[in-house]
Amino acid sequence: MTELSLAIYAAVRIGVIFSAVMTVVAFLPWIERKLIGRFQQRFGPYRVGPHGILQPIADSIKLVFKEDIIPNNADRVLFVLAPTLALITAVMNLAVIPFGPTFELFGISFGAVQVADVNVGILYIFGFASLGVYSLFLAGWSSGNKYSLLGGLRSSAQMFSYELSLGLSVVTVLMAVGDFKLSEIVLSQEGGFWNWWIVSPKWFVIPGLLGFFLLLVSAFAETNRLPFDLPEAETELVAGYHTEYSSMKFAMFFMAEYINMIVASSIVTTLFLGGWHAPLPYEPFVLAPGWMWFAAKVFVLLFLFIWVRATLPRFRYDQLMNFGWKFMLPLALFNIFLAACCLLLADRFAL
Amino acid sequence: METPSEISVSLEFSIALIFILTAVVFVGGNLILNRLFRPRNPYPEKNSTYECGEHSVGSPWIRFNIRYYIIAILFLIFDVEVLFIIPWAVQFKKLYESLGILAFFEMFVFLLILGLGLAYCWVKGHLEWVLKDRKAAGSNPGI
Numbered sequence: 173m174t175e176l177s178l179a180i181y182a183a184v185r186i187g188v189i190f191s192a193v194m195t196v197v198a199f200l201p202w203i204e205r206k207l208i209g210r211f212q213q214r215f216g217p218y219r220v221g222p223h224g225i226l227q228p229i230a231d232s233i234k235l236v237f238k239e240d241i242i243p244n245n246a247d248r249v250l251f252v253l254a255p256t257l258a259l260i261t262a263v264m265n266l267a268v269i270p271f272g273p274t275f276e277l278f279g280i281s282f283g284a285v286q287v288a289d290v291n292v293g294i295l296y297i298f299g300f301a302s303l304g305v306y307s308l309f310l311a312g313w314s315s316g317n318k319y320s321l322l323g324g325l326r327s328s329a330q331m332f333s334y335e336l337s338l339g340l341s342v343v344t345v346l347m348a349v350g351d352f353k354l355s356e357i358v359l360s361q362e363g364g365f366w367n368w369w370i371v372s373p374k375w376f377v378i379p380g381l382l383g384f385f386l387l388l389v390s391a392f393a394e395t396n397r398l399p400f401d402l403p404e405a406e407t408e409l410v411a412g413y414h415t416e417y418s419s420m421k422f423a424m425f426f427m428a429e430y431i432n433m434i435v436a437s438s439i440v441t442t443l444f445l446g447g448w449h450a451p452l453p454y455e456p457f458v459l460a461p462g463w464m465w466f467a468a469k470v471f472v473l474l475f476l477f478i479w480v481r482a483t484l485p486r487f488r489y490d491q492l493m494n495f496g497w498k499f500m501l502p503l504a505l506f507n508i509f510l511a512a513c514c515l516l517l518a519d520r521f522a523l
Numbered sequence: 524m525e526t527p528s529e530i531s532v533s534l535e536f537s538i539a540l541i542f543i544l545t546a547v548v549f550v551g552g553n554l555i556l557n558r559l560f561r562p563r564n565p566y567p568e569k570n571s572t573y574e575c576g577e578h579s580v581g582s583p584w585i586r587f588n589i590r591y592y593i594i595a596i597l598f599l600i601f602d603v604e605v606l607f608i609i610p611w612a613v614q615f616k617k618l619y620e621s622l623g624i625l626a627f628f629e630m631f632v633f634l635l636i637l638g639l640g641l642a643y644c645w646v647k648g649h650l651e652w653v654l655k656d657r658k659a660a661g662s663n664p665g666i
Binding site: 175179182185190235236237238239241242243245252256259263266267287288289294295296315316319325328329332334339340344349350351352374410415419420490494500501502505508512516519 | 534535536538539541542543544545547549550553554555556557558560561562563564565567569570571572573574575579583584585587591592595598601602605608609612613614615616617619624627631632634637638641645649650651652653
Protein backbone atom coordinates (compact mmCIF):
# COMPACT_ATOMS: atom_id res chain seq x y z
CA MET A 173 0.00 0.00 0.00
CA THR A 174 1.38 3.40 -0.89
CA GLU A 175 1.69 6.11 1.71
CA LEU A 176 -0.94 8.29 0.05
CA SER A 177 -3.62 5.59 0.03
CA LEU A 178 -2.73 4.74 3.62
CA ALA A 179 -3.27 8.36 4.63
CA ILE A 180 -6.58 8.52 2.73
CA TYR A 181 -7.86 5.33 4.35
CA ALA A 182 -6.86 6.60 7.79
CA ALA A 183 -8.63 9.91 7.13
CA VAL A 184 -11.77 8.09 5.95
CA ARG A 185 -11.75 5.88 9.03
CA ILE A 186 -11.31 8.86 11.36
CA GLY A 187 -14.04 10.84 9.62
CA VAL A 188 -16.57 8.01 9.49
CA ILE A 189 -16.07 6.79 13.06
CA PHE A 190 -15.97 10.28 14.55
CA SER A 191 -19.13 11.46 12.79
CA ALA A 192 -21.00 8.18 13.42
CA VAL A 193 -20.27 8.28 17.15
CA MET A 194 -21.12 11.98 17.35
CA THR A 195 -24.49 11.28 15.70
CA VAL A 196 -25.22 8.57 18.26
CA VAL A 197 -24.12 10.94 21.03
CA ALA A 198 -26.50 13.61 19.72
CA PHE A 199 -29.48 11.25 19.71
CA LEU A 200 -28.67 9.31 22.87
CA PRO A 201 -30.21 11.95 25.20
CA TRP A 202 -33.39 11.78 23.12
CA ILE A 203 -33.42 7.96 23.33
CA GLU A 204 -32.79 8.19 27.05
CA ARG A 205 -35.54 10.75 27.67
CA LYS A 206 -37.98 8.76 25.54
CA LEU A 207 -37.20 5.52 27.38
CA ILE A 208 -37.28 7.13 30.84
CA GLY A 209 -40.61 8.66 29.84
CA ARG A 210 -41.97 5.25 28.94
CA PHE A 211 -40.63 3.71 32.16
CA GLN A 212 -42.49 6.41 34.08
CA GLN A 213 -45.68 6.07 32.00
CA ARG A 214 -45.39 9.34 30.12
CA PHE A 215 -44.42 10.17 26.55
CA GLY A 216 -41.12 11.99 26.93
CA PRO A 217 -40.20 14.66 24.35
CA TYR A 218 -42.98 14.86 21.80
CA ARG A 219 -43.19 18.39 20.34
CA VAL A 220 -40.17 18.95 18.09
CA GLY A 221 -40.57 16.79 14.99
CA PRO A 222 -42.35 13.42 14.89
CA HIS A 223 -42.11 11.84 18.37
CA GLY A 224 -39.69 14.59 19.34
CA ILE A 225 -36.90 13.20 17.18
CA LEU A 226 -35.59 16.67 16.35
CA GLN A 227 -35.28 17.52 20.06
CA PRO A 228 -31.46 17.03 20.13
CA ILE A 229 -31.03 19.47 17.24
CA ALA A 230 -33.23 22.04 18.94
CA ASP A 231 -31.31 21.55 22.19
CA SER A 232 -27.92 22.00 20.58
CA ILE A 233 -29.03 25.16 18.72
CA LYS A 234 -30.36 26.53 22.00
CA LEU A 235 -27.12 25.75 23.84
CA VAL A 236 -24.98 27.47 21.19
CA PHE A 237 -27.03 30.67 21.54
CA LYS A 238 -26.97 30.74 25.35
CA GLU A 239 -24.90 33.20 27.34
CA ASP A 240 -21.78 31.74 28.87
CA ILE A 241 -21.47 32.74 32.53
CA ILE A 242 -18.13 32.57 34.33
CA PRO A 243 -18.68 33.41 38.00
CA ASN A 244 -16.49 36.10 39.60
CA ASN A 245 -15.23 33.61 42.14
CA ALA A 246 -14.04 31.11 39.54
CA ASP A 247 -10.49 30.38 38.46
CA ARG A 248 -11.02 31.40 34.84
CA VAL A 249 -8.31 29.30 33.17
CA LEU A 250 -9.15 26.04 34.93
CA PHE A 251 -12.87 26.79 34.58
CA VAL A 252 -12.52 26.72 30.78
CA LEU A 253 -9.97 23.91 30.79
CA ALA A 254 -12.13 21.44 32.73
CA PRO A 255 -14.94 20.80 30.18
CA THR A 256 -12.41 20.86 27.34
CA LEU A 257 -10.40 18.16 29.05
CA ALA A 258 -13.53 16.14 29.80
CA LEU A 259 -14.60 16.04 26.16
CA ILE A 260 -11.13 15.48 24.70
CA THR A 261 -10.31 12.57 27.01
CA ALA A 262 -13.69 11.02 26.29
CA VAL A 263 -13.22 11.28 22.52
CA MET A 264 -9.64 9.97 22.66
CA ASN A 265 -10.86 6.63 23.94
CA LEU A 266 -12.82 6.08 20.74
CA ALA A 267 -9.56 5.86 18.79
CA VAL A 268 -8.71 2.29 19.79
CA ILE A 269 -12.12 0.61 19.93
CA PRO A 270 -12.50 -2.16 17.30
CA PHE A 271 -15.93 -1.43 15.85
CA GLY A 272 -15.74 -4.03 13.12
CA PRO A 273 -13.64 -6.30 10.90
CA THR A 274 -12.18 -5.29 7.55
CA PHE A 275 -14.76 -3.22 5.73
CA GLU A 276 -15.22 -3.50 1.97
CA LEU A 277 -17.23 -1.20 -0.24
CA PHE A 278 -17.36 -1.47 -4.06
CA GLY A 279 -14.49 -3.93 -3.95
CA ILE A 280 -12.20 -1.51 -2.12
CA SER A 281 -10.96 -2.61 1.28
CA PHE A 282 -10.91 0.20 3.85
CA GLY A 283 -9.20 -1.84 6.54
CA ALA A 284 -10.70 -2.64 9.94
CA VAL A 285 -13.41 -0.35 11.32
CA GLN A 286 -11.05 0.92 13.99
CA VAL A 287 -9.13 4.19 13.97
CA ALA A 288 -5.84 2.85 15.33
CA ASP A 289 -5.05 -0.68 16.48
CA VAL A 290 -2.41 0.26 19.05
CA ASN A 291 -0.54 -2.61 20.67
CA VAL A 292 -1.48 -1.57 24.24
CA GLY A 293 -5.18 -0.91 23.59
CA ILE A 294 -6.43 -1.74 27.09
CA LEU A 295 -3.79 0.37 28.80
CA TYR A 296 -4.50 3.27 26.43
CA ILE A 297 -8.18 3.18 27.43
CA PHE A 298 -7.43 2.96 31.15
CA GLY A 299 -4.93 5.78 30.87
CA PHE A 300 -7.28 8.22 29.21
CA ALA A 301 -10.23 7.13 31.34
CA SER A 302 -8.17 8.03 34.42
CA LEU A 303 -7.40 11.45 32.94
CA GLY A 304 -11.15 12.09 33.01
CA VAL A 305 -10.93 12.37 36.82
CA TYR A 306 -8.91 15.58 36.43
CA SER A 307 -11.65 17.28 34.46
CA LEU A 308 -14.32 16.57 37.06
CA PHE A 309 -12.14 17.62 39.97
CA LEU A 310 -10.85 20.76 38.20
CA ALA A 311 -14.44 21.69 37.37
CA GLY A 312 -15.45 21.29 40.98
CA TRP A 313 -12.47 23.15 42.34
CA SER A 314 -12.31 26.02 39.86
CA SER A 315 -16.02 26.94 40.06
CA GLY A 316 -15.61 28.63 43.42
CA ASN A 317 -18.82 27.05 44.68
CA LYS A 318 -19.23 24.76 47.67
CA TYR A 319 -21.61 22.44 45.87
CA SER A 320 -19.18 22.10 42.99
CA LEU A 321 -16.25 21.42 45.30
CA LEU A 322 -18.16 18.67 47.10
CA GLY A 323 -19.26 17.19 43.79
CA GLY A 324 -15.70 17.23 42.45
CA LEU A 325 -14.32 15.62 45.62
CA ARG A 326 -16.97 12.95 45.60
CA SER A 327 -16.45 12.12 41.97
CA SER A 328 -12.69 11.80 42.32
CA ALA A 329 -12.97 9.56 45.40
CA GLN A 330 -15.62 7.47 43.66
CA MET A 331 -13.59 7.08 40.48
CA PHE A 332 -10.48 6.16 42.47
CA SER A 333 -12.37 3.48 44.36
CA TYR A 334 -13.92 1.85 41.33
CA GLU A 335 -10.92 2.19 39.03
CA LEU A 336 -9.24 -0.59 41.01
CA SER A 337 -11.98 -3.14 40.37
CA LEU A 338 -12.18 -1.87 36.77
CA GLY A 339 -8.49 -2.61 36.25
CA LEU A 340 -8.62 -5.98 38.00
CA SER A 341 -11.81 -7.18 36.29
CA VAL A 342 -10.19 -7.34 32.86
CA VAL A 343 -7.28 -9.44 34.15
CA THR A 344 -9.21 -12.68 33.60
CA VAL A 345 -9.55 -11.91 29.90
CA LEU A 346 -5.95 -10.74 29.60
CA MET A 347 -4.72 -13.97 31.19
CA ALA A 348 -6.67 -16.10 28.77
CA VAL A 349 -5.79 -14.06 25.66
CA GLY A 350 -2.24 -13.03 26.47
CA ASP A 351 -2.36 -9.77 24.50
CA PHE A 352 -3.19 -6.10 25.14
CA LYS A 353 -4.35 -5.55 21.60
CA LEU A 354 -8.12 -5.08 21.46
CA SER A 355 -8.37 -6.57 17.96
CA GLU A 356 -6.59 -9.72 19.20
CA ILE A 357 -9.02 -9.97 22.12
CA VAL A 358 -11.94 -9.82 19.69
CA LEU A 359 -10.37 -12.40 17.37
CA SER A 360 -9.89 -14.79 20.29
CA GLN A 361 -13.68 -14.95 20.74
CA GLU A 362 -14.46 -16.20 17.27
CA GLY A 363 -17.30 -18.65 16.56
CA GLY A 364 -20.51 -18.37 18.52
CA PHE A 365 -21.45 -16.97 21.91
CA TRP A 366 -20.06 -20.02 23.73
CA ASN A 367 -16.58 -18.75 22.88
CA TRP A 368 -17.14 -15.26 24.31
CA TRP A 369 -15.18 -14.62 27.47
CA ILE A 370 -18.36 -14.16 29.51
CA VAL A 371 -19.42 -17.83 29.12
CA SER A 372 -16.51 -19.55 27.48
CA PRO A 373 -16.69 -23.35 27.61
CA LYS A 374 -15.07 -25.84 29.98
CA TRP A 375 -13.36 -24.03 32.79
CA PHE A 376 -13.94 -20.34 32.24
CA VAL A 377 -17.60 -19.82 33.20
CA ILE A 378 -17.34 -18.42 36.72
CA PRO A 379 -14.32 -16.09 36.31
CA GLY A 380 -15.81 -14.80 33.06
CA LEU A 381 -19.20 -14.05 34.59
CA LEU A 382 -17.62 -12.48 37.68
CA GLY A 383 -15.29 -10.37 35.54
CA PHE A 384 -18.21 -9.25 33.40
CA PHE A 385 -20.20 -8.27 36.47
CA LEU A 386 -17.25 -6.39 38.01
CA LEU A 387 -16.47 -4.57 34.78
CA LEU A 388 -20.11 -3.59 34.25
CA VAL A 389 -20.59 -2.26 37.79
CA SER A 390 -17.28 -0.38 37.67
CA ALA A 391 -18.26 1.08 34.30
CA PHE A 392 -21.48 2.39 35.85
CA ALA A 393 -19.47 3.99 38.63
CA GLU A 394 -16.81 5.43 36.31
CA THR A 395 -19.38 7.07 34.06
CA ASN A 396 -21.19 8.59 37.07
CA ARG A 397 -24.47 6.98 36.10
CA LEU A 398 -27.21 6.02 38.50
CA PRO A 399 -27.05 4.37 41.00
CA PHE A 400 -23.56 5.89 41.27
CA ASP A 401 -24.37 9.50 40.35
CA LEU A 402 -23.43 11.03 43.70
CA PRO A 403 -21.10 13.62 42.10
CA GLU A 404 -24.17 15.31 40.66
CA ALA A 405 -26.78 14.26 43.20
CA GLU A 406 -29.30 16.96 42.32
CA THR A 407 -31.33 16.61 45.50
CA GLU A 408 -28.41 17.64 47.70
CA LEU A 409 -25.67 19.20 45.54
CA VAL A 410 -27.77 21.14 42.95
CA ALA A 411 -25.80 19.69 40.02
CA GLY A 412 -22.49 18.81 41.65
CA TYR A 413 -19.35 19.68 39.72
CA HIS A 414 -21.18 21.40 36.84
CA THR A 415 -23.42 23.65 38.95
CA GLU A 416 -21.80 26.85 37.62
CA TYR A 417 -21.50 25.77 34.00
CA SER A 418 -23.75 27.07 31.28
CA SER A 419 -24.04 27.16 27.51
CA MET A 420 -21.53 25.17 25.44
CA LYS A 421 -19.33 24.24 28.43
CA PHE A 422 -22.31 22.56 30.07
CA ALA A 423 -23.06 20.78 26.79
CA MET A 424 -19.46 19.57 26.65
CA PHE A 425 -19.79 17.87 30.04
CA PHE A 426 -22.93 16.19 28.81
CA MET A 427 -21.37 15.06 25.55
CA ALA A 428 -18.42 13.68 27.52
CA GLU A 429 -20.76 11.72 29.77
CA TYR A 430 -22.58 10.16 26.82
CA ILE A 431 -19.35 9.37 24.96
CA ASN A 432 -18.05 7.74 28.15
CA MET A 433 -21.19 5.62 28.24
CA ILE A 434 -20.57 4.51 24.66
CA VAL A 435 -16.90 3.79 25.38
CA ALA A 436 -17.78 1.79 28.49
CA SER A 437 -20.36 -0.26 26.58
CA SER A 438 -17.85 -0.83 23.78
CA ILE A 439 -15.21 -2.05 26.22
CA VAL A 440 -17.62 -4.49 27.83
CA THR A 441 -18.65 -5.68 24.36
CA THR A 442 -15.05 -6.06 23.18
CA LEU A 443 -13.79 -7.89 26.23
CA PHE A 444 -16.69 -10.11 27.24
CA LEU A 445 -19.39 -10.13 24.58
CA GLY A 446 -17.41 -11.16 21.52
CA GLY A 447 -16.86 -7.73 19.97
CA TRP A 448 -18.08 -7.71 16.39
CA HIS A 449 -18.60 -11.49 16.18
CA ALA A 450 -22.10 -12.80 15.47
CA PRO A 451 -23.68 -14.75 18.36
CA LEU A 452 -24.09 -17.85 16.18
CA PRO A 453 -21.49 -18.70 13.51
CA TYR A 454 -24.11 -19.80 10.95
CA GLU A 455 -25.45 -18.50 7.69
CA PRO A 456 -28.17 -15.89 8.43
CA PHE A 457 -26.22 -14.36 11.30
CA VAL A 458 -22.79 -14.02 9.73
CA LEU A 459 -24.23 -12.23 6.67
CA ALA A 460 -24.74 -9.01 8.66
CA PRO A 461 -21.54 -6.92 8.75
CA GLY A 462 -19.53 -7.02 11.95
CA TRP A 463 -20.05 -3.39 12.90
CA MET A 464 -23.81 -4.02 13.00
CA TRP A 465 -23.35 -6.74 15.61
CA PHE A 466 -21.05 -4.46 17.54
CA ALA A 467 -23.59 -1.61 17.40
CA ALA A 468 -26.40 -3.97 18.41
CA LYS A 469 -24.47 -5.18 21.48
CA VAL A 470 -23.51 -1.62 22.43
CA PHE A 471 -27.12 -0.49 22.17
CA VAL A 472 -28.29 -3.37 24.37
CA LEU A 473 -25.77 -2.24 27.00
CA LEU A 474 -26.81 1.41 26.61
CA PHE A 475 -30.41 0.31 27.12
CA LEU A 476 -29.23 -1.44 30.29
CA PHE A 477 -27.62 1.84 31.47
CA ILE A 478 -30.94 3.66 30.98
CA TRP A 479 -33.00 0.84 32.43
CA VAL A 480 -30.91 0.80 35.59
CA ARG A 481 -31.27 4.57 35.85
CA ALA A 482 -35.06 4.23 35.71
CA THR A 483 -35.09 1.37 38.23
CA LEU A 484 -32.57 1.89 41.03
CA PRO A 485 -32.38 4.71 43.59
CA ARG A 486 -29.08 6.44 44.35
CA PHE A 487 -26.62 4.98 46.87
CA ARG A 488 -25.73 6.72 50.09
CA TYR A 489 -22.09 7.81 50.03
CA ASP A 490 -20.91 5.41 52.75
CA GLN A 491 -22.74 2.58 50.98
CA LEU A 492 -20.94 3.50 47.77
CA MET A 493 -17.52 3.43 49.44
CA ASN A 494 -18.26 0.22 51.33
CA PHE A 495 -19.42 -1.46 48.16
CA GLY A 496 -16.31 -0.37 46.28
CA TRP A 497 -13.69 -1.25 48.87
CA LYS A 498 -15.25 -4.10 50.83
CA PHE A 499 -17.06 -5.96 48.09
CA MET A 500 -15.76 -5.12 44.62
CA LEU A 501 -12.02 -5.00 45.40
CA PRO A 502 -11.78 -8.29 47.37
CA LEU A 503 -14.02 -9.97 44.80
CA ALA A 504 -11.80 -8.73 41.96
CA LEU A 505 -8.66 -10.02 43.72
CA PHE A 506 -10.35 -13.36 44.36
CA ASN A 507 -11.41 -13.52 40.73
CA ILE A 508 -7.81 -13.28 39.55
CA PHE A 509 -6.92 -16.16 41.83
CA LEU A 510 -9.87 -18.16 40.49
CA ALA A 511 -8.96 -17.45 36.87
CA ALA A 512 -5.34 -18.48 37.42
CA CYS A 513 -6.47 -21.72 39.11
CA CYS A 514 -8.84 -22.41 36.20
CA LEU A 515 -6.08 -21.87 33.66
CA LEU A 516 -3.71 -24.15 35.57
CA LEU A 517 -6.37 -26.87 35.89
CA ALA A 518 -7.17 -26.59 32.19
CA ASP A 519 -3.49 -27.01 31.41
CA ARG A 520 -3.08 -29.92 33.79
CA PHE A 521 -6.02 -31.89 32.45
CA ALA A 522 -5.49 -30.71 28.86
CA LEU A 523 -9.03 -29.39 28.49
CA MET B 524 16.84 0.84 11.40
CA GLU B 525 13.28 0.13 12.47
CA THR B 526 11.78 -3.31 12.08
CA PRO B 527 8.43 -3.58 10.24
CA SER B 528 6.54 -4.16 13.48
CA GLU B 529 8.05 -1.02 15.01
CA ILE B 530 6.98 0.97 11.95
CA SER B 531 3.43 -0.38 12.26
CA VAL B 532 3.32 0.47 15.98
CA SER B 533 4.45 4.04 15.40
CA LEU B 534 1.98 4.27 12.49
CA GLU B 535 -0.94 3.22 14.68
CA PHE B 536 0.05 5.67 17.38
CA SER B 537 0.41 8.48 14.86
CA ILE B 538 -3.11 7.76 13.58
CA ALA B 539 -4.33 7.85 17.19
CA LEU B 540 -2.55 11.20 17.56
CA ILE B 541 -4.36 12.53 14.49
CA PHE B 542 -7.63 11.38 16.07
CA ILE B 543 -6.73 13.24 19.26
CA LEU B 544 -6.01 16.37 17.19
CA THR B 545 -9.42 15.91 15.54
CA ALA B 546 -10.95 15.87 19.01
CA VAL B 547 -9.06 19.04 19.99
CA VAL B 548 -10.20 20.80 16.81
CA PHE B 549 -13.78 19.66 17.42
CA VAL B 550 -13.78 21.00 20.98
CA GLY B 551 -12.11 24.26 19.92
CA GLY B 552 -14.62 24.63 17.09
CA ASN B 553 -17.49 24.21 19.54
CA LEU B 554 -16.09 26.92 21.80
CA ILE B 555 -15.48 29.31 18.89
CA LEU B 556 -18.98 28.69 17.49
CA ASN B 557 -20.41 29.44 20.92
CA ARG B 558 -18.30 32.60 21.22
CA LEU B 559 -19.58 33.86 17.85
CA PHE B 560 -23.25 33.45 18.65
CA ARG B 561 -23.71 33.86 22.37
CA PRO B 562 -25.00 37.09 23.89
CA ARG B 563 -22.79 38.81 26.45
CA ASN B 564 -24.60 40.69 29.15
CA PRO B 565 -22.92 40.20 32.54
CA TYR B 566 -23.78 42.05 35.73
CA PRO B 567 -22.57 41.42 39.29
CA GLU B 568 -25.64 39.49 40.45
CA LYS B 569 -25.52 37.20 37.46
CA ASN B 570 -21.84 36.49 37.95
CA SER B 571 -22.13 35.79 41.66
CA THR B 572 -21.72 32.28 42.99
CA TYR B 573 -24.83 30.13 42.84
CA GLU B 574 -26.27 29.47 46.28
CA CYS B 575 -30.02 28.81 45.84
CA GLY B 576 -30.88 32.52 45.83
CA GLU B 577 -28.88 33.37 48.96
CA HIS B 578 -25.66 35.35 49.12
CA SER B 579 -22.77 32.97 49.35
CA VAL B 580 -21.07 33.16 52.75
CA GLY B 581 -17.40 32.44 53.34
CA SER B 582 -14.77 30.96 51.10
CA PRO B 583 -15.86 28.22 48.71
CA TRP B 584 -12.59 26.39 49.33
CA ILE B 585 -13.71 24.84 52.58
CA ARG B 586 -11.89 22.26 54.64
CA PHE B 587 -13.10 18.92 53.47
CA ASN B 588 -13.20 15.52 55.09
CA ILE B 589 -9.75 13.98 55.59
CA ARG B 590 -11.13 10.62 54.45
CA TYR B 591 -10.94 11.73 50.83
CA TYR B 592 -7.19 12.01 51.31
CA ILE B 593 -6.92 8.56 52.91
CA ILE B 594 -8.92 7.06 50.05
CA ALA B 595 -6.53 8.70 47.58
CA ILE B 596 -3.50 7.17 49.35
CA LEU B 597 -5.12 3.74 49.44
CA PHE B 598 -5.92 4.12 45.76
CA LEU B 599 -2.27 4.85 44.96
CA ILE B 600 -1.12 1.68 46.70
CA PHE B 601 -3.64 -0.59 45.02
CA ASP B 602 -3.31 1.08 41.63
CA VAL B 603 0.39 0.27 41.59
CA GLU B 604 -0.68 -3.28 42.35
CA VAL B 605 -3.00 -3.27 39.33
CA LEU B 606 -0.15 -1.97 37.17
CA PHE B 607 1.99 -4.82 38.40
CA ILE B 608 -0.65 -7.50 37.87
CA ILE B 609 -1.69 -6.58 34.33
CA PRO B 610 1.69 -7.30 32.61
CA TRP B 611 1.94 -10.53 34.60
CA ALA B 612 -1.55 -11.53 33.43
CA VAL B 613 -0.71 -10.90 29.79
CA GLN B 614 2.45 -12.99 30.02
CA PHE B 615 0.92 -15.63 32.31
CA LYS B 616 0.75 -18.43 29.73
CA LYS B 617 4.32 -17.88 28.56
CA LEU B 618 5.56 -17.60 32.13
CA TYR B 619 3.80 -20.84 32.95
CA GLU B 620 5.57 -22.58 30.10
CA SER B 621 9.01 -21.42 31.24
CA LEU B 622 8.63 -21.26 35.03
CA GLY B 623 5.84 -23.74 35.66
CA ILE B 624 3.78 -23.44 38.82
CA LEU B 625 6.22 -20.82 40.16
CA ALA B 626 4.63 -18.20 37.87
CA PHE B 627 1.41 -18.75 39.77
CA PHE B 628 2.82 -18.70 43.29
CA GLU B 629 5.12 -15.73 42.88
CA MET B 630 2.17 -13.49 42.05
CA PHE B 631 -0.02 -14.89 44.75
CA VAL B 632 2.50 -14.29 47.48
CA PHE B 633 2.43 -10.66 46.31
CA LEU B 634 -1.38 -10.67 46.19
CA LEU B 635 -1.54 -12.19 49.66
CA ILE B 636 0.63 -9.41 51.11
CA LEU B 637 -1.60 -6.79 49.52
CA GLY B 638 -4.70 -8.64 50.67
CA LEU B 639 -3.28 -8.49 54.20
CA GLY B 640 -2.78 -4.75 53.70
CA LEU B 641 -6.42 -4.37 52.70
CA ALA B 642 -7.50 -6.47 55.68
CA TYR B 643 -5.37 -4.27 57.98
CA CYS B 644 -7.01 -1.09 56.65
CA TRP B 645 -10.40 -2.72 57.05
CA VAL B 646 -9.82 -3.79 60.65
CA LYS B 647 -8.32 -0.41 61.58
CA GLY B 648 -11.45 1.27 60.22
CA HIS B 649 -9.83 3.21 57.38
CA LEU B 650 -12.45 1.92 54.97
CA GLU B 651 -15.34 3.12 57.12
CA TRP B 652 -16.85 6.31 55.77
CA VAL B 653 -18.97 7.00 58.85
CA LEU B 654 -16.87 6.66 61.98
CA LYS B 655 -18.83 5.27 64.90
CA ASP B 656 -15.89 5.73 67.22
CA ARG B 657 -13.84 8.82 66.39
CA LYS B 658 -10.74 7.21 67.83
CA ALA B 659 -11.05 4.15 65.62
CA ALA B 660 -8.93 5.54 62.81
CA GLY B 661 -5.78 6.37 64.71
CA SER B 662 -4.96 6.52 68.39
CA ASN B 663 -6.96 3.47 69.39
CA PRO B 664 -5.61 0.34 67.75
CA GLY B 665 -8.69 -1.84 67.66
CA ILE B 666 -6.76 -4.72 66.22
